[in-house]
Amino acid sequence: MIYELYYWPGIQGRGEFIRLGLEEAGADYVDFALKPEEEGGGVSALDRFLDGRDVARPPFAPPFLKAGRQVIGQTANILLFLGERLHLAPRDSAGRLWTHQLQLTISDFIVEIHDTHHPIAGGLYYAQQKREAKRRSKDFLADRLPKFLGYFERVLQRNPRGPGMVGARISYADLSMAQVVAGLRYAFPIATRKALRARPRLRALHDEVFARPRIRRYVESDRRLAFNNDDIFRHYPELDG
Amino acid sequence: MIYELYYWPGIQGRGEFIRLGLEEAGADYVDFALKPEEEGGGVSALDRFLDGRDVARPPFAPPFLKAGRQVIGQTANILLFLGERLHLAPRDSAGRLWTHQLQLTISDFIVEIHDTHHPIAGGLYYAQQKREAKRRSKDFLADRLPKFLGYFERVLQRNPRGPGMVGARISYADLSMAQVVAGLRYAFPIATRKALRARPRLRALHDEVFARPRIRRYVESDRRLAFNNDDIFRHYPELDG
Numbered sequence: 001m002i003y004e005l006y007y008w009p010g011i012q013g014r015g016e017f018i019r020l021g022l023e024e025a026g027a028d029y030v031d032f033a034l035k036p037e038e039e040g041g042g043v044s045a046l047d048r049f050l051d052g053r054d055v056a057r058p059p060f061a062p063p064f065l066k067a068g069r070q071v072i073g074q075t076a077n078i079l080l081f082l083g084e085r086l087h088l089a090p091r092d093s094a095g096r097l098w099t100h101q102l103q104l105t106i107s108d109f110i111v112e113i114h115d116t117h118h119p120i121a122g123g124l125y126y127a128q129q130k131r132e133a134k135r136r137s138k139d140f141l142a143d144r145l146p147k148f149l150g151y152f153e154r155v156l157q158r159n160p161r162g163p164g165m166v167g168a169r170i171s172y173a174d175l176s177m178a179q180v181v182a183g184l185r186y187a188f189p190i191a192t193r194k195a196l197r198a199r200p201r202l203r204a205l206h207d208e209v210f211a212r213p214r215i216r217r218y219v220e221s222d223r224r225l226a227f228n229n230d231d232i233f234r235h236y237p238e239l240d241g
Numbered sequence: 242m243i244y245e246l247y248y249w250p251g252i253q254g255r256g257e258f259i260r261l262g263l264e265e266a267g268a269d270y271v272d273f274a275l276k277p278e279e280e281g282g283g284v285s286a287l288d289r290f291l292d293g294r295d296v297a298r299p300p301f302a303p304p305f306l307k308a309g310r311q312v313i314g315q316t317a318n319i320l321l322f323l324g325e326r327l328h329l330a331p332r333d334s335a336g337r338l339w340t341h342q343l344q345l346t347i348s349d350f351i352v353e354i355h356d357t358h359h360p361i362a363g364g365l366y367y368a369q370q371k372r373e374a375k376r377r378s379k380d381f382l383a384d385r386l387p388k389f390l391g392y393f394e395r396v397l398q399r400n401p402r403g404p405g406m407v408g409a410r411i412s413y414a415d416l417s418m419a420q421v422v423a424g425l426r427y428a429f430p431i432a433t434r435k436a437l438r439a440r441p442r443l444r445a446l447h448d449e450v451f452a453r454p455r456i457r458r459y460v461e462s463d464r465r466l467a468f469n470n471d472d473i474f475r476h477y478p479e480l481d482g
Contacts, residue, residue: 056399057339060346060392070335074345081338094311097322098298104315105301111352119360120373121380132361132373139362151301158297 003029003082004066006046011231012183012224014075014110015063020175020209021079023218025086034223076103079172088172099166102155102173106180109148113180113187114232116140116239126236137239141191145184149195149202152177156201163201163208170209177202178209183233188240244270244323245307247287252472253465255316255351256304261416261450262320264459266327275464317344320413329413340407343396343414347421350389354421354428355473357381357480367477378480382432386425390436390443393418397442404442404449411450418443419450424474429481 003022007015015033022029035041046062049055049071059073065081072078080100083089089099119136120129155165164174181202184192196203209215218224227233244263248256256274263270276282287303290296290312300314306322313319321341324330330340355363360377361370396406405415422443425433437444450456459465468474 057342058392058395058399059342060349060389070338072338072342074342077338077342077345080341097311097313097318100321101298101300101313101315101318104318108301108352111349115356120376121384123380123384129376132376135361135370135373139364143362143364148301151299154299158299 001028001067003027005029005031005033005063006049006066007031007033007063008046009033009042010225010228012227013063013232016179017075017172017176018063018065018078018082019218019223020179020215021082021086021088021172024170024175024212024214025082025088026214027082027086031223076100076107079103079176083172088170088175090167090169090171095166099171099173102152102165102171103176105148105151106173106176109180110232112140112144112148113184116187117234117236126234130238133236133239141188141195141241145188145191145195149199153199153202156205163205165205170212174205175209175215178206181206182210183227186227187233187235189235190240242269242308244268246270246272246274246304247290247307248272248274248304249287250274250283251466252469254304254473257420258316258413258417259304259306259319259323260459260464261420261456262323262327262329262413265411265416265453265455266323266329267455268323268327272464317341317348320344320417324413329411329416331408331410331412336407340412340414343393343406343412344417346389346392347414347417350421351473353381353385353389354425357428358475358477367475371479374477374480382429382436382482386429386432386436390440394440394443397446404446406446411453415446416450416456419447422447423451424468427468428474428476430476431481 005015005018007013019031032041032045037044049059049064055071057071059071063075063078064071064073065078072081083099084096089096116137117126117133118129119132126133156162159165161168164170165177166173210219229235246256246259246263248254260272273282273286278285290300290305296312298312300312304316304319305312305314306319313322324340325337330337357378358367358374359370360373367374397403400406402409405411406418407414451460470476
């Protein structure tokens with residue numbers, strides 16, 4: 001099976017959580033964001049599904065994955081689907097549900113990270129909501145960042161079979177968590193260093209994931225886009241600290 | 242099996258999406274938010290799971306559901322679990338995934354609805370972020386509300402077996418969607434009336450769900466709390482219009 005991944009070109013975004021899963025599993029996939037428009041890639045490829053009148057089960061937004069005839073949307077939902085097929089989640093139903101629960105908590109975390117620079121509207125520029133972004137970021141760094149990181153550190157601590165959060169093997173939720181740590185270090189280098197000081201298990205999980213041979217090969221390839229300020233994780237020094 | 246539901250007392254909140262599923266299915270459950278503290282209910286019941294050192298797989302936040310020994314967190318994840326057991330989702334895996342995808346899109350919608358009155362921080366009062374709330378609500382009503390409602394109307398339209406969004410039977414995502422319509426009517430009566438004018442299928446889905454015998458009995462019972470301004474859906478007239 002060759003999977004087809006559809007996501008916005010030019011950013012890692014939510015598509016990256018899917019890419020990390022596909023790469024770790026060594027799955028065959030086509031990333032339409034990386035194909036030129038002339039070859040059927042880019043934004044036009046997305047629009048066919050988002051606006052097409054013949055799509056019976058249309059996704060609300062990218063990323064979405066085409067697997068045979070099935071079109072699957074919502075990042076966590078795609079990972080739920082792939083987790084089972086690519087062995088990135090436990091086989092037992094309780095373990096599968098727990099992995100998904102962690103992924104959904106990561107999704108909540110990502111929304112709050114995004115909204116630090118866009119607290120008023122995703123459709124407005126950062127410059128149009130900079131004052132509000134400062135207020136929201138201040139609260140985020142003081143209250144929400146430690147709450148989320150503290151939670152995931154606790155989850156790691158309670159899984160004696162670690163280094164991941166679920167059982168003995170690395171799961172898709174671990175891949176996503178490592179990506180969040182990397183993104184936070186890009187966006188809020190000062191605050192993140194401070195927040196991770198007392199969270200050795202999260203630091204170790206990040207290192208474990210990015211040292212895995214397939215993930216390392218992917219990160220070193222030209223398929224991995226760099227973090228940048230059109231993305232979820234943005235580095236505005238005035239919001240950090 | 243007697244399910245145990247844990248959620249904050251005094252509000253419908255995210256717990257309500259679970260309650261509607263349990264009620265529609267006629268499931269046996271104990272709602273700990275409604276039990277007095279002296280009888281092991283209320284906030285203390287929640288804290289045992291959120292802060293307890295012996296919980297192997299702790300939830301990040303309420304609601305969570307105890308089913309036998311399993312503790313399941315995240316609203317959409319709980320519904321994924323219950324959907325299968327209580328026949329509130331299709332049996333085939335593609336249909337189950339599609340129902341869950343809709344639920345996750347509803348979850349995204351709910352976050353944006355909540356953040357209209359709390360764009361800066363959930364830990365601050367509305368009065369402390371009223372100016373920002375006005376800006377965010379204006380954008381929400383102009384851009385996001387029509388985008389989400391337009392999407393769900395389209396989903397209903399593409400399911401010829403309706404009245405729900407998935408196949409011929411009412412799913413947990415339909416129950417949640419009807420609850421969102423009810424909440425929006427409470428929070429933004431003027432804007433919602435306008436937005437629903439051209440969306441007859443969403444209005445019909447709301448009516449269909451709340452006319453179902455078990456849901457009607459539940460809504461008329463004292464178990465159903467009223468919408469109120471400590472909740473996700475809040476009515477501040479200055480944000481509507």
